[in-house]
Amino acid sequence: xxxxxxxxxxxxxxxxxxxxxxxxxxxxxxxxxxxxxxxxxxxxxxxxxxxxxxxxxxxxxxxxxxxxxxxxxxxxxxxxxxxxxxxxxxxxxxxxxxxxxxxxxxxxxxxxx
Amino acid sequence: xxxxxxxxxxxxxxxxxxxxxxxxxxxxxxxxxxxxxxxxxxxxxxxxxxxxxxxxxxxxxxxxxxxxxxxxxxxxxxxxxxxxxxxxxxxxxxxxxxxxxxxxxxxx
Numbered sequence: 001x002x003x004x005x006x007x008x009x010x011x012x013x014x015x016x017x018x019x020x021x022x023x024x025x026x027x028x029x030x031x032x033x034x035x036x037x038x039x040x041x042x043x044x045x046x047x048x049x050x051x052x053x054x055x056x057x058x059x060x061x062x063x064x065x066x067x068x069x070x071x072x073x074x075x076x077x078x079x080x081x082x083x084x085x086x087x088x089x090x091x092x093x094x095x096x097x098x099x100x101x102x103x104x105x106x107x108x109x110x111x112x113x
Numbered sequence: 114x115x116x117x118x119x120x121x122x123x124x125x126x127x128x129x130x131x132x133x134x135x136x137x138x139x140x141x142x143x144x145x146x147x148x149x150x151x152x153x154x155x156x157x158x159x160x161x162x163x164x165x166x167x168x169x170x171x172x173x174x175x176x177x178x179x180x181x182x183x184x185x186x187x188x189x190x191x192x193x194x195x196x197x198x199x200x201x202x203x204x205x206x207x208x209x210x211x212x213x214x215x216x217x218x219x220x221x
Contacts, residue, residue, distance in 0.1 A: 033209070043199065043211040091156065093209075102146070102209065106155035 002026065004105035006092050012111045013082055021077040021108045025094030032075050033095075033102065034067055038088040046090075049075065051097060082112045116140045117202050119212035127220055132187040134215045136200030139181065146209065147174050147185045148199040156199070159185070190219045 005024040013019050025032050034046040045059040049069045060066070064083075069075040079086055089109050093102040117138045126132055136145070147159040160167050160174040162183065167174050171190075176183040187194055200212040 035209075035211075042213040043201070043209075045209065045211075101144075101158065101161045103158065104148075104156040 004092055004094050004103050006090075006105035006108050008108060009106060010109045010111075012113060015084060015112055016081055018078065018080045019082055019110065021079075021090050021110070023075045023077070023092030023094075023105060025073065025075070025092070026103055027073075028096065029094035029103070030072065030097040031095045031102075032069060033093045034075070034077050035091045035093070036088040037091065037107075038085075041088075043091070046077070079110075082110075084112045086110060087112045115213065116210050117200055117212040119198075119200050119215050121215060122213065123216045123218075125218045125220065126190055128191060130190050130219075132190050132194070132217065132219075134185045134198050134200075134217070136183045136185070136212055137181060138183075138200075138202045138210075140202060140204055140210060142202040142204060144203040145176055145183050146199075146201040146203065147183070148201060150197040150199060150214070152196075159198075187217075192219045192221050195219050 004026055007022045030051045032049040035043050036046055037043050047060055047067045048056040064080045067077045087110055089107040091107045092105045095102045120135045144161050144163045146161050149157045149159050162174055162176040171188045173186040195218050197214045197216050199214045201209040203209055
């Protein structure tokens with residue numbers, strides 16, 4: 001499809017396990033963002049990739065969270081040793097370089113039990 | 114204090130009413146987004162504004178750069194407009210700073 005694709009759409013994991021969330025941005029979009037929305041909360045910025053520049057990791061809540069973007073395209077968000085407070089919808093968005101219009105994926109709903 | 118504040122947090126109205134959702138921001142921005150999030154659904158970008166006013170169907174968005182304020186209006190509201198509406202400020206060309214959202218419920 002032509003939009004931002006995220007997988008899986010839903011993930012249930014046991015506390016303490018590691019999870020990987022995937023984001024396929026729109027082709028040609030050099031900027032990629034990860035956000036999360038915890039239950040009843042607003043959207044929270046996690047990390048931003050722009051081209052080959054060093055990512056802005058200022059929103060990552062702990063060192064259990066990491067993200068990478070391979071080949072300037074697909075990105076994976078990894079959460080190690082998941083905790084119940086990590087349960088949230090994780091959203092990915094992408095945009096063209098220099099554009100302020102961001103296109104969102106459908107999100108991955110993560111539930112840590 | 115959040116950098117982006119929305120009001121009201123919750124709004125319930127009857128079908129047909131004129132709806133206004135407000136957004137104030139304290140940061141310098143290059144653009145402001147209005148987003149719509151349906152229950153269990155993804156996020157859809159409604160508008161991106163850097164000045165003035167935009168209209169799409171029954172939706173109107175305005176922004177006053179000097180006052181650091183934006184409004185989203187819905188005319189002739191309908192139950193299918195029920196959703197969370199989120200204001201997001203673009204700082205430079207980088208991250209978005211989000212408001213907490215306004216939960217809108219339109220009753221038939």
